[in-house]
Amino acid sequence: MALKTIEEYVEVIYTLEMRSGRAHTTDIALILNIKPPSVTEMLQKLHDMDLVIYEPYRGAKLTPQGMKMAQELMQSHKTLVEFFEIIGIDNETAEVDACQIEHHVAAKTMKQLRKFVEFTQKAPCEPIWVKHFEYFDKTGIRKKCNLK
Amino acid sequence: MALKTIEEYVEVIYTLEMRSGRAHTTDIALILNIKPPSVTEMLQKLHDMDLVIYEPYRGAKLTPQGMKMAQELMQSHKTLVEFFEIIGIDNETAEVDACQIEHHVAAKTMKQLRKFVEFTQKAPCEPIWVKHFEYFDKTGIRKKCNLK
DNA sequence: TATCATATTTAGGACTACCTAAAGATACAA
DNA sequence: TTGTATCTTTAGGTAGTCCTAAATATGATA
Numbered sequence A, B: 001m002a003l004k005t006i007e008e009y010v011e012v013i014y015t016l017e018m019r020s021g022r023a024h025t026t027d028i029a030l031i032l033n034i035k036p037p038s039v040t041e042m043l044q045k046l047h048d049m050d051l052v053i054y055e056p057y058r059g060a061k062l063t064p065q066g067m068k069m070a071q072e073l074m075q076s077h078k079t080l081v082e083f084f085e086i087i088g089i090d091n092e093t094a095e096v097d098a099c100q101i102e103h104h105v106a107a108k109t110m111k112q113l114r115k116f117v118e119f120t121q122k123a124p125c126e127p128i129w130v131k132h133f134e135y136f137d138k139t140g141i142r143k144k145c146n147l148k
Numbered sequence C: 001t002a003t004c005a006t007a008t009t010t011a012g013g014a015c016t017a018c019c020t021a022a023a024g025a026t027a028c029a030a
Numbered sequence D: 001t002t003g004t005a006t007c008t009t010t011a012g013g014t015a016g017t018c019c020t021a022a023a024t025a026t027g028a029t030a
Helices: A004-020 A025-032 A036-048 A065-087 A091-101 A105-119 A128-139 B004-020 B025-032 B036-048 B065-084 B091-101 B109-119 B127-137
Strands: A051-055 A059-062 B052-055 B059-062
Touching: A004 A036, A004 A059, A004 A065, A025 A036, A036 A051, A036 A059, A036 B052, A059 A065, A065 A091, A065 A105, A065 B059, A105 B091, A105 B127, A128 B109, B004 B025, B004 B036, B004 B059, B004 B065, B025 B036, B036 B052, B036 B059, B052 B109, B059 B065, B065 B091, B065 B109
Parallel strands: none
Antiparallel strands: A051 A059, B052 B059
16 A cells, blocks of 8 residues: 555545545544554644644644645646546546546646646537547547548 | 655666666666665565566566566556657656656556557547647637637 | 775664554543 | 543554665776
């Protein structure tokens, strides 16, 4: 099992805070699949880093700085999932892979990927290339670019 | 500095082995930006895992199993770099990001991304959508799908 | 072949995220 | 208010990757 990064904690805390106003030790531990004492330890560290306000026995909430990080991560996550779905990955795999990757992509790359997703989603009509890609995916045959 | 994964070592060893027949401790250390004793330690571990043949004072070579892993990683790396370049990322950033990500993508996703890259590269003519995307990238304007 | 610069390993230690077991706090129900 | 089940933290320890300093092996050169 890969070690949990600061980013993963921040994201989980964000989700729990949205859900119930606060992120409790046990809930974080359940989601990250680790034991509660490990979470306590990390919450103290995140508190020292000014990413969360941690009150013993009362769980944690994100600071503005932590919130900013969380929102950027959620945005990256969303972009990756949408991209994976465009290229024909099932939602479940897309979610898992997005979690694995989202912390490792440069801001510049993420921005460009976002553009690509928007380019595809904002098409005024179903883009021909998407249909062609689906066809290529199934058959291995690459249709001519400008034929339907 | 992120801790080096087994995959990173395998990839570096592959590169050095291709270049000079063997991967020496110091060369690996230089590339991974760590000190030689750390490399020795890991080579012993990789040897135990049957990923390399490690002979003290003589460096390491990949086993067939290690070679297989390396080749899969190189392939993933290539796919990612090619994809990033399609969506307009400069080569340098593409290389860096590919290294960061390649170990974290599910096989299924990698396969699909490979298809997407091939779909784009194998186009019988320059795909219209790529031009449209470049235009969208520069201007923010989404052209109609089937207009040049 | 003896010497010596360089490469490598060994020894010992730091740091981090994780764990289990035990102690302490909380909150709800009797 | 007291008891108790649950949640949380503290204490102490493991494992993995990294480090520096010191010891050792290698190989080229004199």
